[in-house]
Structure formats: C-alpha cells, structure tokens
Amino acid sequence: MRNILITGGAGFIGSHVVRLFVNNYPDYNIINLDLLTYAGNLENLKDIDDKPNYTFVKADICDYDAVVDTFSRYKIDGIIHLAAESHVDRSIKDPFSFARTNVMGTLNLLQAAKSYWEGNFENKLFYHVSTDEVYGSLGNEGFFSETTAYDPHSPYSASKASSDHFVRAFYDTYGLPIVISNCSNNYGSYQFPEKLIPLFINNICNNKPLPVYGKGQNVRDWLYVEDHAKAIDVIFHKGKLGDTYNIGGFNEWKNIDLIKTLIKVVDRFLGREEGASEKLITYVKDRAGHDFRYAIDASKLKNELGWEPSLQFEEGIEKTVKWYLENKDWVKNVTSGEYQKYYKEMYE
Numbered sequence: 043m044r045n046i047l048i049t050g051g052a053g054f055i056g057s058h059v060v061r062l063f064v065n066n067y068p069d070y071n072i073i074n075l076d077l078l079t080y081a082g083n084l085e086n087l088k089d090i091d092d093k094p095n096y097t098f099v100k101a102d103i104c105d106y107d108a109v110v111d112t113f114s115r116y117k118i119d120g121i122i123h124l125a126a127e128s129h130v131d132r133s134i135k136d137p138f139s140f141a142r143t144n145v146m147g148t149l150n151l152l153q154a155a156k157s158y159w160e161g162n163f164e165n166k167l168f169y170h171v172s173t174d175e176v177y178g179s180l181g182n183e184g185f186f187s188e189t190t191a192y193d194p195h196s197p198y199s200a201s202k203a204s205s206d207h208f209v210r211a212f213y214d215t216y217g218l219p220i221v222i223s224n225c226s227n228n229y230g231s232y233q234f235p236e237k238l239i240p241l242f243i244n245n246i247c248n249n250k251p252l253p254v255y256g257k258g259q260n261v262r263d264w265l266y267v268e269d270h271a272k273a274i275d276v277i278f279h280k281g282k283l284g285d286t287y288n289i290g291g292f293n294e295w296k297n298i299d300l301i302k303t304l305i306k307v308v309d310r311f312l313g314r315e316e317g318a319s320e321k322l323i324t325y326v327k328d329r330a331g332h333d334f335r336y337a338i339d340a341s342k343l344k345n346e347l348g349w350e351p352s353l354q355f356e357e358g359i360e361k362t363v364k365w366y367l368e369n370k371d372w373v374k375n376v377t378s379g380e381y382q383k384y385y386k387e388m389y390e
C-alpha cells in the first residue's frame with residue numbers, strides 16, 4: 043500500500059490525475075489536498091469520490107501545520123504537487139498571490155516532506171508538476187529541451203521557475219528524492235473557462251466576442267489533458283530521481299488557426315453554418331509580456347520512459363467541445379458569481 047498526496051486535485055489537470063490514480067491503483071490510498079479556490083471544484087471528481095481509496099482534505103498548501111498534519115495522519119510516502127495559481131492574466135493583475143501559492147506553498151510542502159521523511163528517504167518521492175513557460179519564449183525555430191536555460195517573463199512563469207529551483211535545491215542540499223516535469227499547454231474537460239479553449243467554446247455558444255490578443259500569431263503546443271495525466275503516471279513510477287522531463291504534444295498551433303478550427307467544430311455541433319461564428323473574432327490589446335512561441339521537445343520522455351501522446355488534436359478537440367456542450371450545468375456553476383466580476387474587469 044502506498045499513500046499518495048496529490049495537491050490541487052480538484053483543479054483541471056489535478057482532477058484527471060486523481061481519477062487516473064484512484065481507478066488504476068486500487069492498492070494506493072489517494073489523498074487529495076486542495077484549498078478549493080475559484081479554480082478548484084469537487085464536482086470535477088464526483089464520479090470517483092466514493093471510492094474506498096480516495097480521501098479529500100480541504101487545506102491550504104501554505105498552512106504548514108495543516109500540511110504536516112496531513113503527512114502524519116495519512117502516512118504519506120509520495121506526493122504529486124499540482125496546486126498552484128495557474129492563469130497568466132491573473133498573475134499580471136495580482137503577482138503576490140502567485141508568489142504566495144506557487145513559491146511559498148511549494149517550499150512549505152518541501153519542508154513538510156523533508157521533516158516527515160527525515161532520515162529515511164527510501165521509497166519516497168516528491169513529484170513537482172511544472173510548466174514549459176519557465177523556459178521563456180521561442181522564435182520561429184527550435185524547441186525547449188530539459189537543458190534550456192530558464193527565462194520566465196510573466197509573474198506566473200517566474201513563480202513556477204522559482205518553485206522548480208526550490209525543488210532542485212532540496213534534492214541537491216538535503217537529498218530529498220524529487221522529480222520534475224515541465225508540460226506544454228493542456229486542453230480537455232474540466233478546464234476553467236478563463237483559459238483560451240474553454241473560454242472560447244463558452245463564448246461561441248453564447249454568441250459573445252472572442253477576444254484574440256494582439257494579432258493572434260502566438261504559437262502554443264497543445265496536449266490533451268488525459269495524455270498529460272498518463273505522462274505523470276509514467277514519470278511518477280519510472281522517472282529517475284533528480285531528473286526533469288519535458289512533456290509536450292508535438293502539436294503546435296498559431297492561436298488564430300486554432301481558434302478558427304475550434305469555431306468550425308463548435309458551429310458543427312451547434313448546427314450553425316460552417317464558420318458562422320468567425321464574426322465573433324475580436325482583436326484586442328495584446329497581453330503584456332506575451333510569450334511568442336512555446337514548443338516542447340519531448341523526446342527524452344519518449345526514449346527513456348516510452349511515453350508519447352495518444353490522441354490526435356482533431357479527436358481531442360472534438361471530445362473537448364462535446365464535453366463542454368454536454369456539461370452546461372458545470373460551466374454555469376463555475377461561471378456564476380466571482381467569474382462575472384473577473385470577466386468584466388478583464389474583457390469589458
């Protein structure tokens with residue numbers, strides 16, 4: 043029996059990781075620690091929350107006593123750390139909350155793990171989930187590899203870069219067994235509609251403007267979230283201690299091309315004429331410090347651990363659009379209240 047703490051398990055990627063571990067490893071106890079911020083939602087896990095190997099703990103990763111208490115109460119011997127503030131636009135408005143959660147929260151967890159496991163790191167693991175945004179921005183050519191120098195530009199990526207450095211420092215200084223992965227942009231079910239794909243699906247459905255930053259020429263590498271969860275599973279079980287693995291979709295899209303593809307799929311599902319919703323495209327002021335291009339070289343993960351994405355983008359987008367259209371109540375619940383205020387301040 044292994045007792046695994048997953049932080050941020052009520053969020054977008056975390057909920058997919060929790061579901062995969064609870065279903066695939068009935069002999070593991072999965073403890074999901076989450077503060078349930080605006081981005082966390084227990085609805086994301088309602089299909090597995092009565093499983094005997096699943097426990098939810100509502101706590102803040104910045105609360106040292108609560109974290110230590112969770113470690114000792116559930117005899118934690120592995121952690122997959124996903125809890126974070128995750129949206130670049132919010133980090134531009136409020137960088138402090140990103141430093142607090144992403145930097146101090148991660149440090150808190152590292153210190154708690156080190157102190158609870160002190161003297162016996164055998165069969166223990168601190169797995170830190172991070173982003174490719176720590177590497178900065180690419181021009182038209184090249185890819186991020188695991189040895190690319192860090193060059194973060196947004197408060198979000200700066201806070202994630204800082205947390206990655208702390209995780210490595212605990213390996214180098216104290217011998218804490220760690221592994222890190224840096225992943226490209228994810229998409230799929232349960233993503234909060236502040237990120238590009240779910241925001242635009244929702245706006246197309248509601249005939250609202252689609253705010254494209256700048257000229258829509260920025261490039262992102264998109265990965266289906268369930269493929270990310272599978273990569274995390276592989277790295278958790280087979281990753282080399284102290285190592286970093288890049289995870290990517292080998293799937294680069296210019297924003298405007300992705301948006302037009304998305305419009306086509308949503309229009310088809312809604313029975314609208316093909317491309318009818320292109321009229322909703324509205325070019326708006328560019329994001330400050332907007333990174334031009336992200337692209338991941340995930341060959342290390344493929345060559346060493348045998349992982350590669352399983353889903354083609356066209357199939358992933360179809361599944362994602364279908365999910366949002368079939369789960370209008372979920373969207374309605376998460377976009378009521380606070381979201382309206384955020385949306386007004388951000389876009390109106």
Ligand code: NAD
Pocket residue numbers: 049050051052053054055056075076077078079080081082083101102103104123124125126127128129143147171172173174202224225226227228229234
């Ligand atoms: P998300 O915003 O959807 O979810 C974050 C979760 O963390 C929420 O459930 C929230 O309640 C929880 N949380 C926030 N602050 C907390 C705190 N102080 N204590 C406890 N829980 C707290 O994020 P996501 O998109 O699922 O990203 C998860 C992780 O993956 C993050 O670390 C992010 O940096 C990383 N990542 C995300 C992407 C992406 O495309 N979304 C890509 C690469 C890496």
Ligand code: TYD
Pocket residue numbers: 130131227236237238239241253254255256260261262297329
């Ligand atoms: P986002 O989903 O916020 O992810 P990230 O900034 O972490 O890559 O944005 C993806 C791309 O879409 C990014 O280049 C910014 C752009 N974008 C828009 O053009 N309009 C929007 O309203 C949003 C949220 C993003």
